[in-house]
């Protein structure tokens with residue numbers, strides 16, 4: 704069923720939301736009886752656009768200390784909720800390794816060249832069997848790090864390390880990619896490149912699902928289709944608001960920041976933090 708039609712720049716954009724890719728159900732987390740997260744419920748669905756390989760981009764926003772990192776860790780399978788569940792692809796409880804996780808301090812093996820690290824990543828992906836080298840070279844060209852492949856991480860800039868780190872997760876074959884503060888500490892030009900790169904990754908496969916935890920509200924909203932706002936309540940933090948940016952015709956437009964509705968949405972988000 705087609706949910707909605709949008710008219711932008713004379714182009715009609717039809718889309719449907721189909722299978723649930725990730726489901727959080729009644730998730731609670733406490734430490735020594737102190738509630739941190741409470742009653743977290745949301746589902747991420749596969750967005751399907753005719754003729755476009757459209758992945759999903761979700762941002763998780765909230766004030767400092769609200770519990771974003773804790774929810775990130777639960778989604779990454781690095782920690783179990785005290786109660787409730789997070790499942791992917793039907794009914795599979797998420798476990799460490801199911802998701803590609805790109806930490807803020809890009810984790811690469813310091814004693815291996817970038818190529819060696821990436822080669823290790825490809826060995827975990829049966830779909831690349833026999834084409835590992837080609838896959839590495841293709842993504843390296845896309846991410847503009849071909850010249851870095853035979854260097855060690857300490858010989859790379861922060862931006863190059865970040866791109867290598869994202870490639871590492873992509874080559875493992877993870878459809879879910881979790882990003883912890885991907886925009887922090889980047890200069891404006893590099894930030895634009897990272898945004899472009901994330902959009903390319905999201906559109907590389909219809910099932911690619913990027914989940915971004917960030918303090919940079921404007922950049923996050925500009926590239927997302929959905930925003931979740933985590934807010935504090937008596938019994939722990941919970942999702943206080945979900946904003947469907949596709950419904951608002953604010954997703955998938957390069958110049959969205961010039962749109963008045965975009966500015967209004969930023970104001971709305973800031974007011975609800």
Ligand SMILES: Nc1ncnc2c1ncn2[C@@H]1O[C@H](COP(=O)(O)OP(=O)(O)OP(=O)(O)O)[C@@H](O)[C@H]1O
Nearest residue numbers: 734735739765766767768769770771772773774918
């Ligand atoms: N191991 C732990 N034991 C007890 N409390 C913890 C533990 N880890 C985190 N917390 C608490 O959980 C709450 C949420 O922390 P979290 O790091 O998820 O916040 P955040 O939203 O990511 O903050 P920031 O934006 O500042 O990184 C905080 O009150 C923190 O003190």
